[in-house]
Amino acid sequence: MNSLNAVADNILKININGLSTITRGTVLSYLPLEIGDDYSEEINSKVISSLKKTQFFKEVKVDFKNGVFNVNLIENPTIKFVDFKNYKEDRVLSNDLIEQIIKNLGLEAGKVFSESKLNNLIKQLNMLYSENAYFQTKISLNKTIDEKNRIGIEVFFEEGEQALIKSISVTGNKAFSEDELIDLFDIGEPDFFLLNYFTEKDQFSRTAFNAGIEKVISKYLQNGYLDATFISKDIRYNKSINKLFISLKIQEGVQYKVGEVTFTGTLLGKDPLKLRKLIDVENHDTFRRNIVLEGIKKITSSYQNDGYAYTKLELKVIPVKDTDLIDLIIHVNPDNRIFIDRISISGNNRTQDNVIRRQLKLLEGSVYSKIELEESIRRVRRLGYFSDLTYEIKRQEKDKTKSDLFIRVVETKTGEVSIGLSHSNSTGAAVTAGISQNNILGTGNTLNAKFSNSDAVEQLSLYFKNPYINSKGHSISYGFTDTTINASDLDASDYSISEQGFSFGYGLPLTDVSEIFSEIKFSDLNLICGTILASSDEIAQCSESNSNDLTISFTYASNTLNDFYFPSNGSKNTFQTIIGTPIADHKYYIIKTSHRSYYPVLEDKTFKVSSRLNFASGYGGDELPFYKRFYEGGASSIRGFDFNSLGPKYAVAGTPKGGEISLISSVALSSNLAFAGLDNPNMRVSGFIDGGFISEKISDFDANEIRASSGISFSWLTPIGPIGMHYAWPIIKKSGDTKESFAFELGTTF
Numbered sequence: 001m002n003s004l005n006a007v008a009d010n011i012l013k014i015n016i017n018g019l020s021t022i023t024r025g026t027v028l029s030y031l032p033l034e035i036g037d038d039y040s041e042e043i044n045s046k047v048i049s050s051l052k053k054t055q056f057f058k059e060v061k062v063d064f065k066n067g068v069f070n071v072n073l074i075e076n077p078t079i080k081f082v083d084f085k086n087y088k089e090d091r092v093l094s095n096d097l098i099e100q101i102i103k104n105l106g107l108e109a110g111k112v113f114s115e116s117k118l119n120n121l122i123k124q125l126n127m128l129y130s131e132n133a134y135f136q137t138k139i140s141l142n143k144t145i146d147e148k149n150r151i152g153i154e155v156f157f158e159e160g161e162q163a164l165i166k167s168i169s170v171t172g173n174k175a176f177s178e179d180e181l182i183d184l185f186d187i188g189e190p191d192f193f194l195l196n197y198f199t200e201k202d203q204f205s206r207t208a209f210n211a212g213i214e215k216v217i218s219k220y221l222q223n224g225y226l227d228a229t230f231i232s233k234d235i236r237y238n239k240s241i242n243k244l245f246i247s248l249k250i251q252e253g254v255q256y257k258v259g260e261v262t263f264t265g266t267l268l269g270k271d272p273l274k275l276r277k278l279i280d281v282e283n284h285d286t287f288r289r290n291i292v293l294e295g296i297k298k299i300t301s302s303y304q305n306d307g308y309a310y311t312k313l314e315l316k317v318i319p320v321k322d323t324d325l326i327d328l329i330i331h332v333n334p335d336n337r338i339f340i341d342r343i344s345i346s347g348n349n350r351t352q353d354n355v356i357r358r359q360l361k362l363l364e365g366s367v368y369s370k371i372e373l374e375e376s377i378r379r380v381r382r383l384g385y386f387s388d389l390t391y392e393i394k395r396q397e398k399d400k401t402k403s404d405l406f407i408r409v410v411e412t413k414t415g416e417v418s419i420g421l422s423h424s425n426s427t428g429a430a431v432t433a434g435i436s437q438n439n440i441l442g443t444g445n446t447l448n449a450k451f452s453n454s455d456a457v458e459q460l461s462l463y464f465k466n467p468y469i470n471s472k473g474h475s476i477s478y479g480f481t482d483t484t485i486n487a488s489d490l491d492a493s494d495y496s497i498s499e500q501g502f503s504f505g506y507g508l509p510l511t512d513v514s515e516i517f518s519e520i521k522f523s524d525l526n527l528i529c530g531t532i533l534a535s536s537d538e539i540a541q542c543s544e545s546n547s548n549d550l551t552i553s554f555t556y557a558s559n560t561l562n563d564f565y566f567p568s569n570g571s572k573n574t575f576q577t578i579i580g581t582p583i584a585d586h587k588y589y590i591i592k593t594s595h596r597s598y599y600p601v602l603e604d605k606t607f608k609v610s611s612r613l614n615f616a617s618g619y620g621g622d623e624l625p626f627y628k629r630f631y632e633g634g635a636s637s638i639r640g641f642d643f644n645s646l647g648p649k650y651a652v653a654g655t656p657k658g659g660e661i662s663l664i665s666s667v668a669l670s671s672n673l674a675f676a677g678l679d680n681p682n683m684r685v686s687g688f689i690d691g692g693f694i695s696e697k698i699s700d701f702d703a704n705e706i707r708a709s710s711g712i713s714f715s716w717l718t719p720i721g722p723i724g725m726h727y728a729w730p731i732i733k734k735s736g737d738t739k740e741s742f743a744f745e746l747g748t749t750f
Contacts, residue, residue, distance in 0.1 A: 009039045012067035018074055020149060022056055022112075027071065030054055039064050047071065055114035077151040079113045082121075087157040092132050101125075113151050121155075129159070131206035133244060135237060136160030165189060165202040166243035170216075172250040175225065181250075184219065185212030204244055209235075213248075220252065224287040226317065226326070227253030256287045259325035265332035268303070275299050275330075287326060296330065304370035308334035309393060309403060338368040338395070341402040347409040348442070351385050355444035356407070358468055359383065361512070368393070368403060375512065380407070384564035385439050387412035387682055387717050412565075412717060414439040444468065448479075458484040465505075475517065477505040495533050495542075497627050498526040501549075514558035522584075523549040527627070533650075541626060550584035553577065561598065565717050566670075566684055568606045571597040587622040591615045604672055608686075611665040615698070629658030632694040633707075635743045637664055639690050640709030640728030642738035647694035647705065654736075657696060664692035668713075682717035691732070708732035711741075 014035060016027050032046045044062050051060045051073070059074035082102055087093050101124060102108055105117050122139055129137040142154040168188045170178045182188055187209060190202035213230060220228035232249040258281050263272045279295030281288055296313050303311040316329040343364050345356050359379040361372040373393070381389055388410040396402045414437060440447040446465040463479035480502040501523030509515045529542035554577050560570035578590040594612040601607050618624045634643035648657040668688035673680060691708035695701045711728030724745045730737065 010067060011035055011037050011039050011064070011069050013069070015068055015070045017070065017072045020075055021078060022075060026056075027051070027073070031071075033069070039069065043069075055116060056112050075112075075149065077113050077145050077149045079107060079109055079111050080146070080150040080152045081109055082107050082153045082155065085154055085156045086159075088159060091159065091162075092129055092134060107153075113153075118153065125155070133163040133204040133237075134159055134161075135163055135239070136242070161242060162203060163237060163242045163244050165204055166238075166241075166245055168246040168248070170248045170250060172231070173252065175223065175252055175255065176219065181216050181219070184215040185209070187212065209246075216250070220250075221289045224255040224257065225252050226256055226287070227251075229253075254324050256319070256326045257284050257324055258287050259283065259320050259323075259327040261328045261330070263330050263332060266334055267332055268306075268308075268334055270302070275302075278302070279328075284325070292328065299330070299332075301370055303332070303334050304368070305372075307337040307339070307367040307369065309338040309368045309370070310335040310395070336401045338403050339401060340364055340366050340368055340405055341396065341399075342404045343407070344404065345407045345409070347386075348411060350411055350442040351409075351439060351444070352442045355383075355385075355439070355442065356380055356409070358444075358473075362405065373405075377407075378560075378562050378570075379512075380409075381563045382559055382561055383439075383444070385412065385414050385444075386410055387565070412722075413719060446477075457486070463503075467507075473509045473515075475505075475507040475515075477503070477507075477519070479503050495527065495529045495627065497528070500524045507555075510556075511558075513560050514556070517555045517557070519553045519555075521549075521551045521553070523551075525549055533626075541623070544585070547585040549586050550581045552579050552581060561596075565722055566606075566682075566715070567598045568600045569598055571595065582620060586618075586625055587620045588616065588618045588624045588628060590628065601669075604674065606670045608666070608668040608670065610667075611663070614662045616660050617698075624660055626658065629660060630662045630694060631656055631658050632662050632664060632692065633738075634740070635726070635745050637690075638692055638707050638709055639688070639711055639713075639726055639743070640730045640739060640741060641707060641733075642740045645738045646707055648696040648700075659694040659696045661698045661701070662692065662694040664690070666690045670715075684715045686713045686715070687711075688713060688726075688728075689731075690728070704734065706732060707734075707737070 011033060012035065014028070014031070014033075016024050019027070030050050032050055033043055037043075044064075047062050048060050051057055051071075056076055057073050058076045061072040063070050063072075084093065084098055089095065101121070105120055105124070107113075107117055107121060118141070122141075125139055126137070129135075136158075137160055138158040140156045140158075142156065144152045146152075165188060168182055168185070170181045173181060185208070186201075187204055188201055190196045191199050196202060213233070217228055217230075229251055230248055231251045232247070234247040236245045236247070237243075238245065260283070261276055261279065263275055267275075278298040279292055281291050281295070292315070296315060300311050300313055311332070311334045314331040314333070316331070318327045318329060319325075320327060340362050341364065343357070343360065343362070345353055348356060360376040361379075362369065362376055373391075377389065377391055380386070386409040390408045392406045394404050394406060396404065436448050436450065438446050444467060446463070446467075448461070448463040450459060450461050459481070461479065461481040461483065463477065465475060465477035467473075467475045469476050480500075482498075482500045484496060484498040486496045501521060503519055503521035505517060505519035507515050507517030525547050527542065527545050527547070533542055556575045557573070559572045561567040561572055562569045572595070574592070574594045576590075576592045578592075580586045580588040592612070592614050594610070596608065596610040599607045599609075614630045616624050616628055616630070631644040631647065632638060633641040633646040638646065644656055646656070647659045647662075649655060650657050666688055668686045670684045670686035672678075673683050673685060687710075689708065689710045691706065693701070693705040693707065695705055707730065709728045709730045709732075711726055713724060713726035715722065715724040725743065726745075727742050729741060730739060733739075
């Protein structure tokens with residue numbers, strides 16, 4: 001009898017009934033039993049629970065009879081579609097967000113449907129609308145199942161109106177005013193109604209609210225209130241008027257001061273007193289978290305610059321009992337010293353590897369240094385050959401003392417080959433042919449060869465520069481030109497001048513970011529004056545139609561910019577002196593100085609300050625040749641005024657006379673276009689103010705010659721090179737000035 005019962009309770013066969021889309025093997029893989037197992041009542045509940053958890057089945061029933069275990073199933077339908085109806089896009093939901101929600105909940109077409117998934121969907125949608133204060137939103141469903149057991153789901157929305165913020169208040173604050181804390185929130189009481197239309201200040205969102213809370217706490221932490229916390233955050237909804245009333249109560253706690261600062265761990269012989277000086281907070285000063293963290297970054301960098309690339313510092317803050325002091329314990333773990341094993345460069349399809357490598361201060365086999373790595377990357381960016389550059393230091397798995405450096409570049413156009421017709425705002429229509437290349441054949445050398453024939457300029461020229469003729473970074477250049485300029489067609493004076501000449505230059509680096517370059521240039525000049533000039537103060541110079549010019553120039557240049565096209569930090573300075581030697585026919589000197597500085601502000605904005613001062617004069621009793629004067633106005637000068645139109649003019653014709661001194665300055669604030677939905681790192685828009693003057697003689701300066709303009713500009717680094725455009729309007733002008741509001745520029749940078 002006992003033997004028969006044992007056989008009867010043994011599972012001899014498993015039947016699975018009701019399958020249509022799910023395979024028998026899939027079901028068997030979830031069953032907590034196999035043929036040959038002993039049957040018990042407990043197995044029934046285990047099987048039902050296991051299969052229910054899969055969410056594949058709407059109904060699961062089991063029974064056991066005569067050694068056969070029967071599993072009877074009703075499958076859940078598969079999803080045919082999930083459509084959202086009647087919602088207003090980008091109010092709460094967007095197409096991208098809907099796709100993400102459907103994917104996260106497993107509600108894509110073809111997936112198995114379950115009521116729990118649908119319930120989770122409704123729960124998440126209600127939460128989203130509630131977090132954005134759409135409390136009146138109603139969500140309804142329409143479900144249809146076809147003959148193939150596929151379900152279509154339509155989700156309908158009645159969104160209603162968003163509850164707007166009526167008031168926001170903060171209590172419990174003593175260290176900071178209520179207005180100061182409320183201003184840290186991007187949301188709050190409505191602005192003036194016209195302004196609020198754009199700012200949408202009173203539109204609540206949980207994300208913006210939480211961000212404001214974090215900013216307030218961060219402000220307290222930055223000022224030594226380490227225990228600051230909100231003890232209540234009450235958001236009250238008045239349904240009758242559909243408004244929100246926000247009341248916050250903060251508990252500030254003690255404002256802590258710095259006690260002792262000690263260092264533990266492996267200091268590698270570094271003097272703790274010197275490390276302490278890197279934290280710019282004295283003992284018993286108010287604890288400033290951002291200053292302390294900045295000091296920790298400096299300490300970390302000091303180890304990284306010595307080769308310990310993976311140095312970790314741990315900060316412990318220990319309150320001193322019964323005082324308002326906190327002791328800081330900084331634990332140093334420098335890990336292994338790192339050597340650069342391999343430097344891999346990719347993306348440089350035109351530029352030769354050595355052109356990039358010679359800019360690197362880190363070499364294969366050298367000790368890692370963070371400061372040298374960062375300077376290396378800046379040097380490569382300053383070349384201007386690449387629209388983008390990324391890099392990565394990757395530690396080797398087998399040898400923890402070695403890391404590889406991977407540099408990836410995206411090349412941009414660094415020149416052009418041209419033949420045909422062109423037009424310029426300054427020179428007019430021209431037949432042109434030539435090559436202009438700052439990275440000829442990827443060698444890093446500069447080659448400019450040009451032929452141009454326009455009303456204003458006839459030019460045949462060649463210029464070549466090799467910036468690295470040796471391993472020390474010395475440079476050499478040479479060139480020749482045969483140029484005729486008709487100045488009257490450049491909106492300048494009434495003359496034409498032909499120049500045939502050649503030049504030779506040599507430069508050498510002074511530091512990693514500065515160089516000096518000298519050049520000698522000889523020119524044979526042929527001057528033809530028009531009737532206006534021939535009867536003016538220039539009559540003496542006009543009578544000398546043929547002359548020679550021999551100049552020596554010295555140029556100092558420094559460059560700490562972090563990028564060539566769109567720098568956000570650093571400066572660039574030049575100082576050039578050109579001397580017309582007494583060996584030739586003209587004795588004069590020209591001094592040109594320029595400065596550009598860039599400062600990162602407001603996270604993704606850049607503030608630029610630029611200025612240039614030009615001065616020229618004759619010496620030894622000679623006058624400055626009038627065709628060496630400066631001219632101002634136009635795209636590269638004071639925008640909003642016509643090309644070369646500013647400064648003194650000839651009384652008879654009213655044409656520009658040029659000047660011996662000019663000063664042009666500009667300030668600008670640039671931004672990427674993320675605010676307009678264009679997240680392109682190669683686009684910038686700027687607001688600017690230009691100003692300056694040009695004077696015939698330094699002694700003739702008149703404040704009435706000052707001009708200024710303001711406007712907006714757009715710069716775009718395209719695959720064919722940088723382009724730009726601006727719209728400017730004069731803000732300081734004089735009667736008779738010629739305006740040019742819009743201009744398009746090729747080769748412009750911010």
